[in-house]
Amino acid sequence: MAADDLVVGGMAPLTTIDYPGRLAAVLFCQGCPWRCPYCHNPHLLKRQAEHPVAWGDIRAFLRKRRGFLDAVVVSGGEPLLQAAVVDAVAGIKAMGFSVALHTGGSHPARLRHLLPHLDWVGFDAKTAFDAYAGVTGIAGNGEKASRSLAEVQAAGVAYEVRTTVDERLVSRDDLLRLADDLAGRGVRTWALQECRESKAPGRFPGTVLLDDGPFLERLAGRFDGFTVRRA
Numbered sequence: 001m002a003a004d005d006l007v008v009g010g011m012a013p014l015t016t017i018d019y020p021g022r023l024a025a026v027l028f029c030q031g032c033p034w035r036c037p038y039c040h041n042p043h044l045l046k047r048q049a050e051h052p053v054a055w056g057d058i059r060a061f062l063r064k065r066r067g068f069l070d071a072v073v074v075s076g077g078e079p080l081l082q083a084a085v086v087d088a089v090a091g092i093k094a095m096g097f098s099v100a101l102h103t104g105g106s107h108p109a110r111l112r113h114l115l116p117h118l119d120w121v122g123f124d125a126k127t128a129f130d131a132y133a134g135v136t137g138i139a140g141n142g143e144k145a146s147r148s149l150a151e152v153q154a155a156g157v158a159y160e161v162r163t164t165v166d167e168r169l170v171s172r173d174d175l176l177r178l179a180d181d182l183a184g185r186g187v188r189t190w191a192l193q194e195c196r197e198s199k200a201p202g203r204f205p206g207t208v209l210l211d212d213g214p215f216l217e218r219l220a221g222r223f224d225g226f227t228v229r230r231a
């Protein structure tokens with residue numbers, strides 16, 4: 001699949017928070033195989049046939065931003081859903097930008113092809129890998145996510161593991177088991193993110209678990225760096 005087959009649902013021209021330490025534009029790829037109730041981009045979940053943002057327009061925008069932007073963040077939706085993401089990311093790199101990927105790791109084989117072009121990965125670990133169906137609504141995808149994290153680590157690319165917390169979906173036991181798993185794999189930093197209220201009607205609001213200092217200390221003790229991000 002060529003880069004211009006990539007269906008991009010939207011673009012943010014400038015962000016300072018989506019790729020640590022870099023000035024970046026963000027591409028929001030259309031489509032995601034998962035259905036997390038707290039999803040902030042429900043309008044991106046279904047892949048459309050049409051291209052809301054044409055690849056040619058993205059290339060033209062990036063050409064004009066050379067020297068002003070450091071990087072491009074490829075986000076979603078789930079970017080790995082589309083085979084065209086590999087050529088698209090290679091094309092962005094060829095323009096001289098660093099590239100970051102935000103992913104849940106739904107397609108480990110595709111991720112392996114993409115990793116040589118990436119400078120940073122924000123990896124969303126949804127919950128303990130044997131409990132993914134409780135968050136994503138789809139059975140069997142925790143194993144794929146686990147393999148994807150292993151691919152990221154094997155590639156030697158810089159990365160961050162982060163987990164969005166809603167305690168009605170992710171239990172304390174899930175978080176403790178995930179913490180053990182991550183630490184056992186050699187993950188040194190982990191960020192918990194407060195779940196903001198979804199834009200989709202009737203879905204979940206945030207969490208109170210992140211106020212439990214002693215519990216957070218139990219998690220933090222497994223890592224060199226541990227962050228809680230409030231919504």
Ligand code: SF4
Nearest residue numbers: 032034035036039077
């Ligand atoms: S993986 Fe991300 S984009 Fe997909 S449903 Fe979950 S939160 Fe939304």
